[in-house]
Amino acid sequence: xxxxxxxxxxxxxxxxxxxxxxxxxxxxxxxxxxxxxxxxxxxxxxxxxxxxxxxxxxxxxxxxxxxxxxxxxxxxxxxxxxxxxxxxxxxxxxxxxxxxxxxxxxxxxxxxxxxxxxxxxxxxxxxxxxxxxxxxxxxxxxxxxxxxxxxxxxxxxxxxxxxxxxxxxxxxxxxxxxxxxxxxxxxxxxxxxxxxxxxxxxxxxxxxxxxxxxxxxxxxxxxxxxxxxxxxxxxxxxxxxxxxxxxxxxxxxxxxxxxxxxxxxxxxxxx
Amino acid sequence: xxxxxxxxxxxxxxxxxxxxxxxxxxxxxxxxxxxxxxxxxxxxxxxxxxxxxxxxxxxxxxxxxxxxxxxxxxxxxxxxxxxxxxxxxxxxxxxxxxxxxxxxxxxxxxxxxxxxxxxxxxxxxxxxxxxxxxxxxxxxxxxxxxxxxxxxxxxxxxxxxxxxxxxxxxxxxxxxxxxxxxxxxxxxxxxxxxxxxxxxxxxxxxxxxxxxxxxxxxxxxxxxxxxxxxxxxxxxxxxxxxxxxxxxxxxxxxxxxxxxxxxxxxxxxxxxxxxxxxxxxxxxxxxxxxxxxxxxxxxxxxxxxxxx
Numbered sequence: 001x002x003x004x005x006x007x008x009x010x011x012x013x014x015x016x017x018x019x020x021x022x023x024x025x026x027x028x029x030x031x032x033x034x035x036x037x038x039x040x041x042x043x044x045x046x047x048x049x050x051x052x053x054x055x056x057x058x059x060x061x062x063x064x065x066x067x068x069x070x071x072x073x074x075x076x077x078x079x080x081x082x083x084x085x086x087x088x089x090x091x092x093x094x095x096x097x098x099x100x101x102x103x104x105x106x107x108x109x110x111x112x113x114x115x116x117x118x119x120x121x122x123x124x125x126x127x128x129x130x131x132x133x134x135x136x137x138x139x140x141x142x143x144x145x146x147x148x149x150x151x152x153x154x155x156x157x158x159x160x161x162x163x164x165x166x167x168x169x170x171x172x173x174x175x176x177x178x179x180x181x182x183x184x185x186x187x188x189x190x191x192x193x194x195x196x197x198x199x200x201x202x203x204x205x206x207x208x209x210x211x212x213x214x215x216x217x218x219x220x221x222x223x224x225x226x227x228x229x230x231x232x233x234x235x236x237x238x239x240x241x242x243x244x245x246x247x248x249x250x251x252x253x254x255x256x257x258x259x260x261x262x263x264x265x266x267x268x269x270x271x
Numbered sequence: 272x273x274x275x276x277x278x279x280x281x282x283x284x285x286x287x288x289x290x291x292x293x294x295x296x297x298x299x300x301x302x303x304x305x306x307x308x309x310x311x312x313x314x315x316x317x318x319x320x321x322x323x324x325x326x327x328x329x330x331x332x333x334x335x336x337x338x339x340x341x342x343x344x345x346x347x348x349x350x351x352x353x354x355x356x357x358x359x360x361x362x363x364x365x366x367x368x369x370x371x372x373x374x375x376x377x378x379x380x381x382x383x384x385x386x387x388x389x390x391x392x393x394x395x396x397x398x399x400x401x402x403x404x405x406x407x408x409x410x411x412x413x414x415x416x417x418x419x420x421x422x423x424x425x426x427x428x429x430x431x432x433x434x435x436x437x438x439x440x441x442x443x444x445x446x447x448x449x450x451x452x453x454x455x456x457x458x459x460x461x462x463x464x465x466x467x468x469x470x471x472x473x474x475x476x477x478x479x480x481x482x483x484x485x486x487x488x489x490x491x492x493x494x495x496x497x498x499x500x501x502x503x504x505x506x507x508x509x510x511x512x513x514x515x516x517x518x519x520x521x522x523x524x525x526x527x528x529x530x531x532x533x534x535x536x537x538x539x540x541x542x543x544x545x546x547x548x549x550x551x552x553x554x555x556x557x558x559x560x561x562x563x564x565x566x567x568x569x570x571x572x573x574x575x576x577x578x579x
Contacts, residue, residue: 038387038414040309109435124380124436126421209385209422220421222385230424234288234387234413 011251018245021045024238030245036211036227038239045242047249049213053221054250056128056214057203058196061135062189068136069144069192073185076144077151078177090145097141105205108134113206126208127220134206135196143192150184151177183264190261194254200225224250278524287389288413294320294507297515300525302507305389305444306413307486319510321564322486324503324549324557325532326541327477329445330394331468331500332456333433336360336375342456343368343465346401346491346499352440353381353398354408355419360438375438381420382432382441387413389504390426393490394442397500400491445473445498449545462495469498473547476501485556503553504546506532513567522564526571529561 021030025046033046072093080086112133113125121129154177162172178185208220209230222230224246235243283289283299290302295315307322332344348364351357357364360374384391395411409415423429426447433441434453445468448455457465466472476489476497491499506529512522531537538548549557562572 037416039410039412039416041410042416109431113435123378124421124432124439126432204424209424210420211416211422230385230422231387231414233286236288236292 014244014248014251018241018248020238020241021245024241030242031249034213038231043238045239047224047242047246049211050222050224050227050246051249052213053128053207054197054223054225054253056217056221057131057135057207057223058193060128060132060217061139061196062193064132064136065140065143065192066189069140069147069189070185072140072144073147073151074173075148077148078173081152090148093141093144096137099138101138101199101201102205104134104138105202108202108206122218124208126206128207128214128217131203131207131223132217134202135199138199138202139192139196142195143189146188146191147181147185150181150188153184154180183267187261187264190257190264194257194261197223197257198225198250198254200229204229278528280528286386288387291507294509300508300521303505304507305502305504306392307505308507317509317514320507321510321560322484322503322505322507323529323533323560324485324553325506326504326538326546326549327473327501328504328546329468329473329476329498329501330390330397330442331445331448332440332442332458333430333448333453334440334456335433335437335454336377337437339372339374340454341369341372342454343459344456345459346398350398350402350405352379353383353417353419354404355381377438380436380439382429382436382439383417383420383422384414384425384429385422386424388425389413389502390442390444391415393500393502396488397490445547446545458499460495460497460499461491461493462497464495466496466498468500470542470545470547472496472498473501474550477503477550477553481553481556483556483559485553485560501547503549508564510564511567512564512571519566519569522566522571526561526564530558530572533557533561 025033030045031047031051033044034048035044035046036049037044072089076086076090080089108130113130116130116133117123117125158176158180159172162176167175203223204226207222207226209222209226210220211222211227214221228243228247231239232243283293285293287302287304287306290299290304291308291312293299294302295317297317303325305328308316308320313320332349334342336342345368348357348368351364358379360377360379365374392411392413395405395409395415398405398409399411408418421432423432426443429441429443430447430451430453433439443453448468449470455468457467460466475494476492476499478494478497479489479492481487485503485505487503489497489501489503492501508525508529512525533549533554538554542548562570564571
């Protein structure tokens with residue numbers, strides 16, 4: 001009950017304080033406008049650059065994280081299910097989830113960024129690419145532990161049936177385990193995506209913080225979360241309201257994504 | 272605070288915008304800012320606000336280039352770098368200014384502040400004065416719309432990126448650069464001299480005629496020794512201290528604090544943390560400003576002696 005009230009309160013605060021921006025520009029115009037100009041004479045705010053920056057980093061991070069988290073999930077949920085080595089791998093991966101995001105940010109800044117400069121992706125290293133690489137590692141535990149759970153829930157009699165027909169392990173995984181847990185696996189990746197969308201600290205340290213639409217993965221940009229973190233402190237008036245409006249949009253996007261994941265998981269549990 | 276026991280000052284590092292907001296809401300005794308209030312901010316205040324200069328600072332250009340430990344820049348060149356027109360360190364314009372320096376064939380990465388900042392305001396104010404193109408394209412403000420470069424939050428953020436990125440250049444507060452001993456560029460001042468940013472050259476910028484309300488911009492100062500991007504940093508207080516449920520004692524404490532700050536003792540503390548002391552002329556005019564503060568008409572300072 002308290003949680004419900006709190007959530008309602010947060011939504012109310014976001015909506016009421018973003019009203020100024022929405023009234024000034026119209027909801028739709030605010031969302032699609034890529035301009036972000038804080039100069040008093042030409043003041044104009046729109047969320048598109050940051051929405052795109054958020055989607056680019058989050059989806060690219062998801063793309064990068066799939067091979068690793070899928071491998072971990074198979075390792076824990078199928079090949080070495082219930083063994084000691086599996087629980088060791090599991091605790092190491094869970095440890096990744098416990099690292100504070102500012103530590104990831106520092107690691108990205110001091111360790112990964114020089115590698116990106118050396119590889120010639122861009123001159124100063126910052127940008128979508130760097131943020132996505134670090135984000136990918138941050139979301140591996142979220143994607144892999146849930147996927148492993150779903151993989152290990154595949155009924156044994158199904159698998160045994162397949163083995164008795166002479167199927168190899170690879171064939172069992174490909175034709176039995178994955179198809180019967182696929183919606184659960186998808187749901188776990190969607191949850192990981194939701195996590196990537198809202199990540200703030202590490203991204204703010206790595207993305208370059210430029211207020212325009214990123215021209216590709218090598219470019220710098222800003223996400224919805226990072227623009228708020230960067231500019232909230234000194235903002236007032238229309239700018240403050242615009243930042244809160246971006247916060248509201250982020251809230252809605254993450255809520256939708258979580259809802260989709262929940263729906264898919266519900267379908268799984270009914271099977 | 273040895274000269275003023277019994278008074279505690281709580282400083283909230285919330286940014287000058289937050290300070291101005293809190294002053295307007297009467298939730299603090301004073302706010303502090305590197306830029307004086309603009310017209311709409313002045314109008315939003317409940318009564319007349321005084322700008323009390325506390326010390327002086329500057330905006331300096333920090334850079335990192337292997338093998339380069341001295342660099343000369345002009346406002347025009349800085350403007351071109353931040354507008355994305357000069358992209359390489361071995362640009363002819365930079366070479367002409369630095370004939371003895373081996374400038375590399377390396378991309379320049381300009382770094383600016385992602386948060387709204389008085390530093391950005393003063394930096395853009397300076398460039399507006401020396402470059403018509405900057406005035407037209409960028410203008411001045413606490414946050415701008417930047418065509419080139421990358422951004423970071425706060426002086427530490429900008430300094431951090433510059434220190435870690437070969438070929439980067441950034442603008443940061445002089446106190447921050449001086450305390451970290453970062454390499455800074457010499458800038459050409461109005462008299463045509465290339466000047467290093469030091470406490471002395473920053474103080475020198477205030478050796479000009481100052482207005483009585485001290486809301487003066489000393490950027491691009493005419494003094495031949497002045498560092499061109501020098502500024503006052505202000506404490507903002509209400510001239511009439513009788514508001515909300517403030518007592519006379521609260522107001523007197525505040526006045527005593529302000530007097531301490533501009534006293535030689537307070538100014539020495541400022542110099543220790545790399546803020547330049549106010550020039551003599553500036554101290555005199557500031558003292559008269561403090562004396563004009565009152566509590567519903569009652570004078571708060573006797574003109575004969577200070578709190579010490």
